[in-house]
Amino acid sequence: MALTKDQKLAIISEYATKDGDTGSAEVQIAILTKEINDLNSHLQNHIHDFHSKRGLFQKIGRRKRLMTYLKNKDLARYQALISKLGLRG
Template sequence: MSLTKEKKAEIINTFGGSDKNTGKTEVQIALYSRRISDLTGHLKEHPKDKHSRHGLLKLVGKRKSLLAYLKNTEIERYRQVLADLDLRK
């Protein structure tokens, strides 16, 4: 299932504070996490879909690099994002 405009706006409001704040690291991590969970569900139904698996691995790598950046710059925001998104670290 793709990310609808309403869901995306809800995620942006939750993590960014306003509709316009889409570049905030927390917003990007949250959007990547949502897309990762959607792709994971897709791959459970279609295990031989190698192209989607490749896209999933790219998204995981992007999210990982954003988390590393946030951890190195502002550790409190990093911990808050991990708690809000229930990511294991």
Template sequence: MSKKLFIGSSSFSKEQTGSMEFQISHLTNRVLKLTDHLKSHDKDYSSQRGLWGILGKRKRLLSYLSQTNLTSYENLINKLSIRKLKIR
């Protein structure tokens, strides 16, 4: 999915493409596509390595977002349904 197509199908405008929320949602989209690919090509180790890199980057961005803007973090993980919310 190209960037222009992704922006059109999401709730983000063209000016918000550098935002933390857009980056995380874009990485989540890539994770879903690679996961689907790896279901049928289980020995594609280069794609597995790429998936690990994407997951690591998304994890770092989510960690930073949770430290800086907790409400935005909670809204995003609920919208994307990627993590269970920890009660603090």
């Protein structure tokens, strides 16, 4: 269920704001979105996996806090990111 190194590098290269960027809000939100989507598909098959469900809720909360931070800091970057990821804003 965890992201492989290649998957993570692909996400980082796609959403990085500059060269060598691995920790910007955009990159973190994109990685969390991929992990959330993977957990959602896992939980559709394993309904009673409550530990994974708790982890999913934690990841959703972390992504929400990062999105709020990005929205308050730079609205244009926030809107570009949610349209690129296909999230509701």
